[in-house]
Amino acid sequence: MELIGERAGNNISFWERSAQNFCSAPVKENLRADVCVVGAGIAGMTTGYLLACAGRDVVIVDDGPVGGGMTGRTTAHLVNALDDRFYEIEKMLGKDTARLAAQSHTQAIDRIDEIVREENIQCDFERVDGYLFAPPGASAKTIEEEYDAALRAGLREVQKLPGPPIIQHVDGPALRFPRQAQFHPLKYLNGLASAVARRDGRIFTGSRIVSIKGGESVRLETREGYNITARAAVVATNSPINDRYVIHTKQAPYASYVVTFRVGRDVIPHALFWDTAQTAEEEKKLLGPIPYHYVRLAPDGEDDLLIVGGEDHKTAQAFDFEKRFTHLEEWARRHSSAVGQLVDRLCGQVMEPVDALAYIGADPTGDENVYVVTGDSGNGMTHGTIAGILLADLITGRENTWMRIYDPKRKTLKPIVIADYAKENANVVAQLRDYLTSGDVSQANEIKAGEGALIRDGASKLAVYRDESGTLHRFSAVCPHLKCIVRWNATEKTWDCPCHGSRFDCLGHMVNGPASADLEPIF
Ligand SMILES: Cc1cc2nc3c(=O)[nH]c(=O)nc-3n(C[C@H](O)[C@H](O)[C@H](O)COP(=O)(O)OP(=O)(O)OC[C@H]3O[C@@H](n4cnc5c(N)ncnc54)[C@H](O)[C@@H]3O)c2cc1C
Ligand code: FES
DSSP states (O other): OOSTTSSSSSSOOHHHHHSOOBOOOOOOSOEEEEEEEEOOSHHHHHHHHHHHHTTOOEEEEESSSBTOSGGGSOOOEEOSSOTTOHHHHHHHHOHHHHHHHHHHHHHHHHHHHHHHHHTTOOSOOEEEEEEEEOOTTOOSHHHHHHHHHHHHTTOTTOEEESSOSSOOSOOSOEEEEEEEEEOOHHHHHHHHHHHHHHTTOEEEESOOEEEEEOSSSEEEEETTSOEEEEEEEEEOSSSOSSOSSGGGGSEEEEEEEEEEEEEETTTSOOOEEEEOTTTOHHHHHHHOOOOOEEEEEEEETTEEEEEEEEEEEETTSOOOHHHHHHHHHHHHHHHOTTOOOEEEEEEEEEEEETTSSOEEEEOTTOOTTEEEEEOOGGGHHHHHHHHHHHHHHHHHTOOOTTHHHHOTTOOOOOHHHHHHHHHHHHHHHHGGGGGTSOOSBSSGGGSOTTEEEEEEETTEEEEEEEOTTSOEEEEEOBOTTTOOBOEEETTTTEEEOTTTOOEEETTSOEEESSOOSOOOBOO
16 A cells, blocks of 8 residues: 555555545644544545534544545445335334435435535536346345335335336336435545635644543544644544444444446446345345345446445455455346446445444533444445534534434334344454464465465464565554454455454554554564
């Protein structure tokens, strides 16, 4: 990797290749502000922007560039057709919550649309239809159930069709969700950054926040020891760095894979597609758990790119990267004869909440005047925008009807949620077996250039990376968050923690919270 924290993985996304990095200076003195936002992804930038629009003196701090986290690796579908399905949300949280969830995501897309026009942001924003369909051979029951639940949630324009357009070899019914949207996420964030700067907001990149203490005045500290004092702080680090336990027992990190292909311009009309694989119990029985797929197009010079995602699994708990990329490629070629040259492959991480909705609001540990946004699932573009609207309202004292459904303190006592909570937390405990197992290799000379592996060293484990010049870099394999053992991600060349999703680049630098420290170097 060229720069510390430049991006959250070794592979470069189309967005990262096709937009400029928005970088500014790091924090070099103590600062004061009305609000300090930590993290310059979609959640932090939208919150900072809306607070700046409300006349607040805003400071935004990121340890990388703007958009160097998961917002640089997303596929940026902007949807009110939620990944977790309205009929599931109804079962877990009730009809009223499903309705407010639909309303909030619809308004998030509308707000992005308004911001793009008002700030004149050239980010390829376009309204498109979205199609939800069952994979070949699967039951149509999910589609039927989702249609009824979407109507009950207030999405009155959703239509049932005999099948999706464009996607070949699919026989079941489909749902059409009108007025979804898509954009280039990094061009959008760059536009927000310029709009914040025009309103005298201050953006600092290359500065890591290592401590946040709430109170009447919130005190944040950078790694270099500078203090930022603010009336409120927003922790928008994708996974909160200020809370060690509470929120991390209610969400789990999942890796998701993306492949990109060249297709001719206008060969495939722009639209969004999602299949229902893995979300339907019936399909699991029929077909086994098939990871789901999500598809969109994006303009790239003379061509369009087809961007296909899916093959999710729990972070650092599967290592068959090649197989997963191959599955995605085979799936894309089977379902569209227009698919051309493969141009990109990468993976990223999403935070899956136990009950489908993000956690947005006052810090659940009760830290005064500290707010968090996390758990944004595969709908982080709209959840991040909802966070901007909701947190700006909370901080400026305005009423917001979404506060209850996104409250990070909420407890959902439905048996399916409790079962998921228990399963995810048992999975975390199970990862502690890594303290007893042997290493991936027994000696460093077995590690090839550009690769990493765990080596047992007495009672402890070392994370060892050999760089391209042959030099070895040794770290304690103990994750600084809550001390699980990290594992090597050979496709992104990162050390990933299977417990709560902290990730570190090959040289041990943190690229994903909840950890805020690097892996400890061993000399
Ligand atoms: C493969 C993939 C596909 C996806 N597809 C979609 C999609 O189609 N639609 C959708 O809505 N969502 C999608 N998502 C989810 C979405 O991309 C994310 O939920 C969203 O980008 C998260 O935004 P964020 O602002 O919360 O976090 P990030 O973008 O990760 O931003 C957090 C920022 O905090 C900074 N940071 C972390 N720790 C510190 C610290 N200690 N000090 C200072 N700064 C710090 C990081 O550098 C980073 O820039 C996808 C995700 C992936 C991985
Ligand atoms: S992320 Fe929690 S222990 Fe590593």
